Amino acid sequence: MYSTLLLAAASTVPQTVEWSPKVAIVMIVCNILAIAFGKFTIKNQNVGPQLPSPAMFGGMGLGALLGTTSFGHILGVGVILGLANAGVL
Known part of the structure; x- marks a missing residue:
């Protein structure tokens, strides 16, 4: 009984887009x-540890950079999945 339930669940998993240069550019x-x-x-971008080259990121500290890139990855995953479902990627 459980094996047929797992088989049914496994067959409904949607396909995800494979990595390509287009996916990397979107991210x-x-x-x-x-x-x-x-x-x-x-507001306080430079609070906390500084980066080795703060001028490269406009004077942002490590915490601000980690926060913004974490947001960027979440945003990127959503955009990549949306474009993949639309058939663009």
Whole structure:
């Protein structure tokens, strides 16, 4: 009984898009947009440990960079899955 239930559940799993340069470009663009969004909205960007090259990220600290890139990856996953379902990727 359990094996047929697991088989039925496994057959309804949607296919995900495989990695390609298009997928990488979408993720990079989403991360750049998230960093830019964080640059203009985070009040205390330089609180906490500093990056080795703070000028590269506009003076953002490590916490702000980790927060914005985490948001960028969540945003990127949503965009990639949406574009894959639309048939663009």
